[in-house]
Amino acid sequence: MRHLLVLLAVLAAPACFMAAPALAKPDADTRAWLARTAELSSDAMEGRDAGSPGHARAITLVERWFKAARLQPAGEAGTFRQTVPLHEVAVTAADMRVVAPDGSAAPLKFLHDITPRPATDLPAALAGAMRFAGYCSKAEAGSELKGKIAVCYGSRRAGRAAAAERLTAVAAAGAIAMLTVDDAGFTVEPQRWPDAYARAVAHDGAALPTGLPQFRVNGAALARLIAGSGRLAAAILTDAGLHRDLESFELPGRFEAALTTAQRRFNTEQLIGLLPGTDKSKAGEALLLGAHIDGYGFGEPVNGDALYNGTLDDAGYVALLGQLAARRGGKGFARPVLFAVWTAEEKGLLGARWWLMHPTVPREQLVGVINLDQLRPLFPLKALTLHGLGQNTLADTAKAVAQSLKIEIRPDREPERNLIRRVDSWPFMEAGIPAVNFVFAYDPGTQEERIYRDWYNRRYHRPQDDVTTPMDLDAARDFNRFFYTLVETAANGAAKPELKAAAR
Template identity: 85%
Template sequence: MMRHLLPLLALLAAPAFAKPDADTRAWLARTAELSSDAMEGRDAGSPGHARAIDLVERWFKDARLQPAGEDGSFRQTVPLHEVAVTSAEMRVVAPDGSAVPLKFLHDITPRPATDLPATLGGAMRFAGYCSAKEIGAEAGPALQGKIAVCFGSRRTGRANGAERLAAVTAAGAIALLTIDDVGFLVEPPRWPDAYARSVAHDGVTLPSGLPQFRVNGAALATLIAGSGRLAAAILTDAGLHRDLESFDLPGRFEAKLTTSQRKFTSQQLIGLLPGTDPAKAGEYLLLGAHIDGYGFGEPVNGDALYNGTLDDAAYVALISQLAARRKGKGFARPLLFAAWTAEEKGLLGARWWLQHPTVPKDQLAGVINLDQLRPLFPLKALTLHGLGQNTLADTAKAVAEGLKIGIRPDLEPERNLIRRVDSWPFMEAGIPAVNFIFAFNPRSQEERLYRDWYVRRYHRPQDDMTTPMDLDAAQDFNRFFYLLVETAAHAPETPRLSPKPGT
């Protein structure tokens, strides 16, 4: 706890934020406790996650919320199935028999699957972006029985992951190595990976089929050694969106993989603040944030504990802080407070609730999700997921603008952020939902701080209480959130989906 207490005291004492209000101090203290080392990063189903559930359940009870989980409790149990690559030896063997190892989780990470082979080996062919057009034009027959090496562009106009996999599978490849898009500077790839695990709801088939590997761009030189090509030139051309030439590689890729499987459960919390207007009793407004994190993983700068302070302990803390402020005093509409599990494993907790709702799903009027929030610089504008899609977003826009906070659409849709948070399953289900991101102007100091956080702290042990937060910005967002909840909960009209253009 001392590791987090000292940064907390430093934040509170910082001259720029000398007097955060009592509510912000309380929120920050909750954040520090929930992301402390004692919670061990809150990996879904872990002992640390269980301690976090106990803590937040106490917060819910102290705030006089009512149980809204299963069997009269605050809890809902989510059954899960995991496949993990626990160890791996991978290398590139040259024609002369010499071999260069590829470091597990640092140079290359296998995608765990139920049918991942224990050994794999074969000749390799670099096939550009591995679009169907590229494969069909020249590389199709040449890929038969080989391992496809593809550049994994994240830019519009190039093959996406599903298209690459389909193209190389149809061409007869026996495995797929995807090189990171190192030129995707809006969210550069980060190494090492924390671990190699795939998790799904119990009974759902985990990824299977063609063996797949994610490859660090820095390891491309090892893969193509002896080909006469320069890895730096390929990465530069790909970064500039240029066409890439296909060619056979002289080396052979070999892998020995050890996998394990387990079934386990992880819990999530749902609390209820009853409404005060009988006419709106069947119009629940759900406030959600995910309680799970990464737990322990591959060390980064000597630290193996991924605390998950801003992702997403701070915002489980915030919905709990709102409940504490109310102390059982309801709004017109009833509120559900959800601390989702297994978000980091594929939005599994929120998806499970939608499949097994603890209140009638057709009575869910709207969802306000808190994730992807990084109070690193003054809050001048928010990116709003849901903008133009539902009237709850219209309400959020009006509340923000009343506080002189600008509202923007997502200016980086290629990052696919809207589909990476727990509001997305509700949007897919046709339920009005919103999520927010601190916005910034291009080439500004705010953008520098934002990018730096994603490079050095996102899904890293460094996402902890040492993060230099802007407490004024945090206070401003918290105030916006409280007012949005109050406004939406008292609004005369129920949130609804916006009509699509042309309808």
């Protein structure tokens, strides 16, 4: 009810809802999109965690949209639905502490100070002496870690040991576990706490994590790990933030953990609808439009709120698929268009990957993918980062459409964030299918960047990503218009999308 009341207030008086000057009165299409977004991310949908009752309600809602829009079922057994079987391991409880030589203990709060990596062989109890090994490169790991718990600074920048290198080095050195301290200096995407929960999910029958016990550590907890060593946590964090070398040293405290894990197998569902094409010569050239319906569901409370609604991640863009389908009302483009509502994106792009392994339409008919994720209409739409730029002709089409609407298209200027691999277009790119995804772009030091960073820090994968988010509805309208035009241009174009030679 709270979110419904917010939506009504937005539609009645949008000027007080938006962070930037926007429409005095949103147009009918934008109002309809916003209403779908609010309904799909309302508290009644409980954050749409894959396999949850709220997720099932959301699937039923979007299925109704597809039926009302006269799409045809393109899922399994003549339905819109496809079942995705999953296997999960979760850390359901954890008691962790640093015990000093005098026996006093400093607790580490689960999900706030430290989060264990869920694994099927995670021990119920773990204890050992600790050694700080800098960035945990092979040279830093040395031979002093044997039988100890390695404490590593988890740098995310070039020139230092990356995650895979750290793990290899620490395991080869004989460590019994690894605690990785967040890279506070990686300011383009700082780590945030608390974690919503500690779960790992895979397709049923695929391998879940195993191996060396690993823990993610909040930088604010480093002082407790190194207490009594004579070193200052603030100095280590500053030196690491400045990319300086870090000295390795023994820690006087002992790390202890009691861990409870649970496994479950469950099914979740996703939707595939078809808008048939009108040109028989292009009947085998399907364009796929995708967005993910799943969110985080219920998790660790932030500011007293435990429900992660996922309004802009990604309810708003499942809503946009529904809005496009409604606009067409069963009227096709030249090419057939598939409307895909993926599940389990937040658990590792599992729904999209499952469809590629178990396609409900022959894979060879798929000629291009337009994915909708990472879109945040928080400030005026002047530029878009385009994932896929330079790789395929679908990206060229998107660039031409954007330029016709006076939207600049840019390559990814923050590749170290690895955003291209974190959305459902990536499995299709890996499979050699032309695909694109978009991010609202901003210039460094501008108000737009400040708005985006603030949203990322306070709302992304947080309960605060709900319909109270101050959106720029002009920007939403402009992106939606771009999307409609891109789909029409690509679906009606004389030539089907192709990979470029450099991407083959």
